[in-house]
Amino acid sequence: MRLDITKLPMDLLVLGGLGVAVMATFLIAFALTTGEGGVEGTAGGGGEAPAGPPVTAAEIRAVRSIRFDQRQLVIAAGQDVTIHFINEDPGQVHDFTVWRDRTTSERLAGTNSCTAPCDETITVHLPAGQYYFNCTIHPQQMTGTLIAQ
Ligand SMILES: [Cu+2]
Missing domain, CATH: 2.60.40.420 (Cupredoxins -  blue copper proteins)
Incomplete structure (x- = not known):
């Protein structure tokens, strides 16, 4: 009984940590996507080309x-x-x-x-x-x- 009680919060903590990590990844990906969109929107100013795989x-x-x-x-x-x-x-x-x-x-x-x-x-x-x-x-x-x- 006691073991279960101590184990439960640990699992929740791990799960919670994973959740935060997944959320952070999502937010970063979203931020990057939004950033690229902004750059495209102002294209014409010239300058650096977007990185990424070669465009064929x-x-x-x-x-x-x-x-x-x-x-x-x-x-x-x-x-x-x-x-x-x-x-x-x-x-x-x-x-x-x-x-x-x-x-x-x-x-x-x-x-x-x-x-x-x-x-x-x-x-x-x-x-x-x-x-x-x-x-x-x-x-x-x-x-x-x-x-x-
Ligand atoms: Cu024309």
């Missing part, structure tokens, strides 16, 4: 009105990467074109242009570095940086 399948959207949903796209370097371009800017013609740099003298890859709603897919294979992308229909309004790392 990226997605970028043309959205209302006449803009890309991202100013910076980070992909894996030195391997095939599929870029899925989704045009959801109603009635507008767009494409997604990758250039060596912002002089747009050397075109590296690009989708066909299409009128929303539509989508196109290309595969790129780029050495590590910083590149430039735009929509050739709206080369001033729709631009961004492509980072292969």
Whole structure:
């Protein structure tokens, strides 16, 4: 009887400790997720690229009105990467074109242009570095940086 009484609080303590640990993990994971969301929201300021596994399948959207949903796209370097371009800017013609740099003298890859709603897919294979992308229909309004790392 006495043994049971002393044992019970110990078990509860252990369980409680585990519960707190699980809760803490949850909170940390949540905080990290929220933090990343915030960074994405302010993308365009440039700077450090988000860490994580190499991105071999990226997605970028043309959205209302006449803009890309991202100013910076980070992909894996030195391997095939599929870029899925989704045009959801109603009635507008767009494409997604990758250039060596912002002089747009050397075109590296690009989708066909299409009128929303539509989508196109290309595969790129780029050495590590910083590149430039735009929509050739709206080369001033729709631009961004492509980072292969
Ligand atoms: Cu465009």
